[in-house]
Amino acid sequence: MNKVTTLGQFIIERQSDFPYAKGELSRLLRDIGIAAKIVNREVNKAGLVDILGEHGSINIQGETVKKLDVYANEQFIAALSAGGETCAVASEENEELVQIDTAVSKNAKYIVCVDPLDGSSNIDVNVAIGTIFSIYRRTSFGGTVEEKDYLQRGTEQVAAGYIIYGSSTMLVYTTGKGVNGFTLDPSIGEFCLSHPNMKCPKSGKIYSINEGNYVHFPDGVKQFIKYCQVEDSASSRPYSSRYIGSLVADFHRNLLKGGIFVYPSTLKSPKGKLRLLYECNPLAFIIEQAGGKASDGFRRILDVQPSSLHQRTPLFIGSADMVTVAEEYMMRYSSVEAS
Ligand code: P6P
Numbered sequence: 001m002n003k004v005t006t007l008g009q010f011i012i013e014r015q016s017d018f019p020y021a022k023g024e025l026s027r028l029l030r031d032i033g034i035a036a037k038i039v040n041r042e043v044n045k046a047g048l049v050d051i052l053g054e055h056g057s058i059n060i061q062g063e064t065v066k067k068l069d070v071y072a073n074e075q076f077i078a079a080l081s082a083g084g085e086t087c088a089v090a091s092e093e094n095e096e097l098v099q100i101d102t103a104v105s106k107n108a109k110y111i112v113c114v115d116p117l118d119g120s121s122n123i124d125v126n127v128a129i130g131t132i133f134s135i136y137r138r139t140s141f142g143g144t145v146e147e148k149d150y151l152q153r154g155t156e157q158v159a160a161g162y163i164i165y166g167s168s169t170m171l172v173y174t175t176g177k178g179v180n181g182f183t184l185d186p187s188i189g190e191f192c193l194s195h196p197n198m199k200c201p202k203s204g205k206i207y208s209i210n211e212g213n214y215v216h217f218p219d220g221v222k223q224f225i226k227y228c229q230v231e232d233s234a235s236s237r238p239y240s241s242r243y244i245g246s247l248v249a250d251f252h253r254n255l256l257k258g259g260i261f262v263y264p265s266t267l268k269s270p271k272g273k274l275r276l277l278y279e280c281n282p283l284a285f286i287i288e289q290a291g292g293k294a295s296d297g298f299r300r301i302l303d304v305q306p307s308s309l310h311q312r313t314p315l316f317i318g319s320a321d322m323v324t325v326a327e328e329y330m331m332r333y334s335s336v337e338a339s
Pocket of ligand 1: 210
């Protein structure tokens with residue numbers, strides 16, 4: 001039988017990558033793993049909601065059934081609060097920063113930005129959904145967490161990852177020393193190392209974009225889509241179009257198989273739809289660590305200086321060569337460089 005390495009064992013083994021580590025980040029990552037298992041249990045029951053009661057109703061245990069994204073948010077904030085290593089959480093579900101000012105946490109070292117359950121509208125149709133998280137070290141020294149603590153460039157992340165609740169549940173993360181994937185074994189309730197040292201193929205045959213917005217895309221994006229559709233066997237074109245409509249699922253497929261995901265600016269979302277702090281930055285950190293690339297069409301995502309907690313950005317992410325070609329089209333066909 002091959003050696004099974006659990007997430008907890010792996011985190012401890014790799015703690016030596018950081019000579020001054022005293023275990024806080026290790027404990028924080030384990031806190032996230034615990035919350036992921038709790039959320040996974042509820043996500044897997046989602047199909048039974050008619051039996052267990054619609055959100056807002058009282059279920060057979062006498063509990064109020066919550067919308068899953070609200071439930072997921074509560075579980076991640078509770079796990080991070082209980083763990084004592086996080087001083088604040090920036091969440092897609094909370095308009096303002098959530099300060100964790102318990103005696104232990106208020107001077108904790110880390111801030112977590114999280115999208116607790118991205119794509120939750122897909123739950124009703126059994127499409128894979130995900131949690132995305134990003135971890136920063138606070139720059140202020142104790143007390144109330146300040147704006148400069150969470151509005152840091154993506155390059156300052158100390159760790160980032162996602163959980164995909166799909167045909168199996170996986171946790172994928174990086175601390176800047178490569179990307180590793182863990183698959184949940186429900187029989188033992190542990191995330192087990194299944195995808196060590198993940199690498200994104202330099203190029204691929206899949207492009208992923210919601211072409212329903214085509215008429216409102218920038219010209220550079222329209223021209224890139226046409227490039228993807230041209231017959232050219234030498235470059236394996238035309239590419240296949242795959243769009244799940246769940247960011248983590250589209251991203252995970254491209255990380256494994258190669259490909260590009262694009263959510264550009266559109267009429268409805270002139271700055272793009274996806275959020276910088278808790279969707280684009282963590283996925284950009286992961287894809288770069290796996291040898292891929294992430295851009296807003298003109299600039300490296302990780303270099304963008306955030307100005308607000310829920311700030312949006314256009315996103316071009318996946319195989320490095322494909323993102324580079326898309327950027328070339330954006331440069332060539334977009335009249336005004338990125339402001
Ligand atoms: P559209 C889900 O709502 C989400 O935030 C991402 O998971 C997904 O990639 C995107 O929006 C889909 O957006 O406009 O194509 O439906």
